Amino acid sequence: MPALILIDRPAIGMPGDGPAFRVLPVGTPVITATDLGITRGDGIFETVAIHDGYVHAAEAHLQRFARSARMLDLPEPDLDAYRDAVQAGIRELGPVKDAFAKYVLTRGEEYSGVPGARGFVHLDVNPAWSRERTTGISVVTLSRGYARDIAETAPWLLQGAKTLSYAVNRSVLREAVRRGADDVLFTTTDGFLLEGPTSSVVLRLDGIFVTTPPESGILPGTAQMDMLDLLAAEGFTTRIRDVTLDELAAADALWMTNSQRLATPVHTLDGKDVTVDRELTDRLNDQLLRRTV
Numbered sequence: 001m002p003a004l005i006l007i008d009r010p011a012i013g014m015p016g017d018g019p020a021f022r023v024l025p026v027g028t029p030v031i032t033a034t035d036l037g038i039t040r041g042d043g044i045f046e047t048v049a050i051h052d053g054y055v056h057a058a059e060a061h062l063q064r065f066a067r068s069a070r071m072l073d074l075p076e077p078d079l080d081a082y083r084d085a086v087q088a089g090i091r092e093l094g095p096v097k098d099a100f101a102k103y104v105l106t107r108g109e110e111y112s113g114v115p116g117a118r119g120f121v122h123l124d125v126n127p128a129w130s131r132e133r134t135t136g137i138s139v140v141t142l143s144r145g146y147a148r149d150i151a152e153t154a155p156w157l158l159q160g161a162k163t164l165s166y167a168v169n170r171s172v173l174r175e176a177v178r179r180g181a182d183d184v185l186f187t188t189t190d191g192f193l194l195e196g197p198t199s200s201v202v203l204r205l206d207g208i209f210v211t212t213p214p215e216s217g218i219l220p221g222t223a224q225m226d227m228l229d230l231l232a233a234e235g236f237t238t239r240i241r242d243v244t245l246d247e248l249a250a251a252d253a254l255w256m257t258n259s260q261r262l263a264t265p266v267h268t269l270d271g272k273d274v275t276v277d278r279e280l281t282d283r284l285n286d287q288l289l290r291r292t293v
Contacts (some may be wrong), residue, residue, distance in 0.1 A: 002125075037118070044072060075117045101122070104122075136264065199221075
């Protein structure tokens, strides 16, 4: 049974007494038709994985949430309120093996004339990702429409913030389906690899595991960094650096990572077969599921 938590005071300094949040019946309206999160996509969110009641990378997600708020000049989110609201949602959800929580902060009412913010948390059982985590997915590359240095030259475009403005990310996934693929890897106009619409990317190049840097305007991935930490602990060499499209084509293994699917191997890239390292993938996902930090 899903769970819904309304956060009445989602930002630091908001007035009010009593608990900062309320558990509501699922389906209760919590956003109005004039909320800027709905009308303008003016807000942020995070999605965290929950395994056996434990939130994976909880603090990393909360810090990324606060970072996104700063990038959008939103009110500073009350991370304690969100942290406690997620825990309340887990209790409402009950004993579930694999679940997720999505928490949101919007700028609030567009026409009220009063500065404010609105927040909520929604929790539910995770979809079954066993096929994606084992046999893998097919991916196509699509241009993001800008150069690699966009975050430095045009920071107002908010590249690297996790905003509610997801129309482009949904559009490219539909384009992937039209091309017979499951997912997308974004590329720059000057020949570099970025990330997926909902995932980070890790490549194996000549035995070295490489991922793209946040400085290129991508979202810093939590599962991405945890995967690199696990690989380093096993003695593998890891690098965070720019990756060219020629290097992408030469990779001998490729993974898309996010909090829900974890390390998802890619078996086909732009119609060409990619080797799936099933043994390593299974081992990494087993460890990612058992994370305690």
